[in-house]
Amino acid sequence: MSFSPADDPADGRTSEPTVRYRLGDAGPAVAEIRGKLARLDLLESEVETSVPDLDAHFDQACDRAIREFQQQRGLTVDGVVGPETYGALEEARWRLGDRILSHSATHPMVGDDVAALQRRLVELGFDTGRIDGVFGEPTARAVRDFQHNVGLRADGTCGPGTFKSLDRLARTVVGGRARDLRESEQIHAAGPTLPGKIVVIDPGHGGDDPGKVAHDLTEAAVVSDLAARVEGRLAATGVTVYLTRGVDGGRVTETERAAFANSTNADVVISLHVDGSEDRQPHGVATYYFGALVNGHSAAGERFAGLVQREIVARTDLRDCRTHAKTWDLLRYTRMPAVRVELGYVTNPDDAARLGDPDFRDVVAEAIVVAVQRLYLPSELDPPTGALRLSQLTP
Ligand SMILES: [Zn+2]
CATH class of the missing domain: 1.10.101.10 (PGBD-like superfamily/PGBD)
Structure with a gap:
């Protein structure tokens, strides 16, 4: 089953212009950004004037402040103010009591x-x-x-x-621990066996968005293929699997993918990506879960990310780039434990050779399925990393 995007995206932010500000830029928009950073105490306050400073500069101090803000908020730390960082700056300005808060199904209030x-x-x-x-x-x-x-x-x-x-x-x-305890309780209540569980697999990108491209590999195609391998193995253990996109569907936004996952009442969500870089050096696998220094954290997501990361590292020779907390929309808007795997770098020749190998993809698919099973096993039954085999899971 795959998901076709609604005509009216659930999240208005998708229609924002994709203007980006970075080190070296100047102008009224930069003045506004500096003002927001100053109110968050990340940048020294400037002299208050009623006239906007038309040639405010995005200087080194501003670059440092943006990176610190991105770090705190679980955003990609690149010093660039694009729609994601700008949206987070907007959210950060609200204090409890500033405005009336209520529920809107189509445009939820955030802040x-x-x-x-x-x-x-x-x-x-x-x-x-x-x-x-x-x-x-x-x-x-x-x-x-x-x-x-x-x-x-x-x-x-x-x-x-x-x-x-x-x-x-x-x-x-x-x-604050109450929330963590409830999430663990839900996992415990779901029982240790896989049959009857629902898993959403989210192959990243797709449509007119190929993702990272290098060494004759296209991220969207690699993760589509990997998703099919995970899907087949999970289905064989009695799990119901939904994919957020088909192989040749249109572009699906991160919030649409999250809304779809929520609509299936899935137990967990696994988003599959492959990384890329400006140069050939960076390599390895990393897994992400919902969380930031401010505004929340998913303990179950963190535990699931740890299992996925450790199983992949134990079964392959990919470098261990560890697990990290992020607030990316898919991780944030899903209501169940969700992880995003960045499986190696297409831009690195060694990682690319692995990613192009169907046997390697099979090993990774098995690692992911085992991680799903381990999430539900009580600690006394949880086997050591790398030990559980798929044949032991098939009913
Ligand atoms: Zn990607």
């Missing part, structure tokens, strides 16, 4: 105020789903639950009355 609201609710024992700064249905449900409990009208909208109650009830006890 630091939403994350702050989620943290408060979780500390008070309400289940908001993952703390991710996105006002989705689970957060609306938690707000209604909270309102009901404190005797407010349970409309799911956070206005002055709700903010006042939240302030009054804010406990000094930190209960």
